Amino acid sequence: MYVCMYVCVCVCMKEKAGCCLPIATAVGAVGQWFVVTQVSTEFPVCCAPAPRMFMAAATIRLGPLLLFVLWTTVTVVLPGSGEGGWQLSGLGTAVAVPEERCTVERQAHLTYSEFMQHYAFVKPVILQGLTDNSRFRALCSRENLLASFGDNVVRLSTANTYSYRKVDLPFQEYVEQLLHPQDPTSLGNDTLYFFGDNNFTEWAPLFQHYSPPPFRLLGTTPAYSFGIAGAGSGVPFHWHGPGFSEVIYGRKRWFLYPPEKTPEFHPNKTTLAWLQEIYPSLAPSARPLECTIQAGEVLYFPDRWWHATLNLDTSVFISTFLG
Numbered sequence: 001m002y003v004c005m006y007v008c009v010c011v012c013m014k015e016k017a018g019c020c021l022p023i024a025t026a027v028g029a030v031g032q033w034f035v036v037t038q039v040s041t042e043f044p045v046c047c048a049p050a051p052r053m054f055m056a057a058a059t060i061r062l063g064p065l066l067l068f069v070l071w072t073t074v075t076v077v078l079p080g081s082g083e084g085g086w087q088l089s090g091l092g093t094a095v096a097v098p099e100e101r102c103t104v105e106r107q108a109h110l111t112y113s114e115f116m117q118h119y120a121f122v123k124p125v126i127l128q129g130l131t132d133n134s135r136f137r138a139l140c141s142r143e144n145l146l147a148s149f150g151d152n153v154v155r156l157s158t159a160n161t162y163s164y165r166k167v168d169l170p171f172q173e174y175v176e177q178l179l180h181p182q183d184p185t186s187l188g189n190d191t192l193y194f195f196g197d198n199n200f201t202e203w204a205p206l207f208q209h210y211s212p213p214p215f216r217l218l219g220t221t222p223a224y225s226f227g228i229a230g231a232g233s234g235v236p237f238h239w240h241g242p243g244f245s246e247v248i249y250g251r252k253r254w255f256l257y258p259p260e261k262t263p264e265f266h267p268n269k270t271t272l273a274w275l276q277e278i279y280p281s282l283a284p285s286a287r288p289l290e291c292t293i294q295a296g297e298v299l300y301f302p303d304r305w306w307h308a309t310l311n312l313d314t315s316v317f318i319s320t321f322l323g
């Protein structure tokens, strides 16, 4: 007989009864951690929707292996490990978004000539395994960034399509006070987003450790835009020159249309609002190309392609624009 044993480690992000439901009926205080183990004959599909949670599951034969799996699982899923201290709170159970159908090709170990032939001027692609940015990633942990750049003033932009308003404030203040999940009811022009407008002198000690995708287009010069943003935030549809976008921590969902297909969107509404209000009514032929990129993956978008982004978690990311 097979028995499924699972371990969930979760932390309450909001004070409410049943914080870690549906696996535990704990009444959680904010910041409280729970470790829940259960043995069941059903595979646990229950963990994902909870506010923040790491889950591991094992389907094993009853016996001494059970204890071993429990021990190793708890060790591997230690709270926050591997995420650089950034809260991967997800969009939360209260925010319902239509499911993704990934329609952007993923390519591992693409050669430059394949890139030029099939994608550079043709369509977006997700690149895997091109560079190793593990050192850069380590430097981008919450603790390291706050220690090195906490006092630096960063320039934030509103997350709308045109007429960006700019606000300057210390990086530490941004991280500690503004980096929360997006309120689904607020407008893009009221949402402050840290992306671009980077002071390259001040941030040089960090950027010198970033290895950009090695592909170049003739006549263009690469320029970095570094950002950190909360779950549910993003930039609504806009277009510009070609570029790459790499996720360092978190997950980022992309929506893309070719230059000749102007999307239906409101320039002052967030991508989250677009996804909830407009996306569900699109006919299959009117849907964008879309995909969620994970940490370590790089999305390439060609010149003048419309694109919009949605951070599914608190995300750290860097774009290399080919201007």
Ligand SMILES: O=C(O)CCC(=O)C(=O)O
Residues within 6 Å of the ligand: 195, 227, 234, 235, 243, 245, 307, 309, 310, 317, 319
């Ligand atoms: O990463 C983001 O959220 C915004 C990216 C973007 O819009 C861009 O690279 O132009």
